Ligand SMILES: Nc1ncnc2c1ncn2[C@@H]1O[C@H](COP(=O)(O)OP(=O)(O)OP(=O)(O)O)[C@@H](O)[C@H]1O
């Protein structure tokens with residue numbers, strides 16, 4: 001079983017959007033997935049409540065319970081656990097990073113998001129875990145993307161080569177309890193998630209079943 005933690009100390013960077021979309025991608029690939037929602041606002045849990053399917057399983061919890069939940073997930077045959085964290089929560093984010101095989105830091109191409117990366121990088125290095133950044137909500141055109149990529153590289157962070165575009169499908173799908181792979185399977189957002197999920201699987205050494 002592999003564990004991924006989504007961390008960004010800046011609110012609204014895309015942690016929950018990415019967590020839920022990757023969780024559905026995992027299930028569609030035949031990987032049994034559990035999402036641990038550490039955010040007291042419980043957005044991931046709220047998404048599961050509006051959803052018709054019972055998978056992926058979403059568990060709302062406090063950080064102190066992470067190891068217990070991971071143990072239970074393992075006993076129930078989970079292949080992958082995705083931990084969604086709250087912003088401005090250094091200690092919970094650190095516990096999530098410690099439990100993870102990989103820390104993913106989503107970041108929008110804005111100066112405030114880019115500045116906030118430093119704290120997330122520190123958390124991953126305190127936890128002694130590999131961390132990668134992913135650029136989220138990239139506008140269709142402009143020099144912003146290249147500037148943002150350069151800023152991220154300056155932290156010495158590897159960047160997932162595929163970005164998430166700024167797309168309405170990410171917003172609308174979650175509103176109706178779905179992910180982009182279900183809402184618009186042949187759309188660009190779905191393609192992005194699919195390729196990011198495959199990249200992550202290669203990175204953490206998880207075999208794709210389909
Ligand atoms: N690629 C995208 N395209 C369009 N909208 C997006 C994209 N990614 C995220 N959003 C929107 O941005 C907002 C913040 O995203 P999300 O809730 O995933 O961030 P978060 O990091 O989990 O926020 P928080 O720190 O508050 O938990 C949401 O309204 C979401 O729908």
Ligand SMILES: [Mg+2]
Pocket residue numbers: 015016017039043084085086
């Ligand atoms: Mg969130």
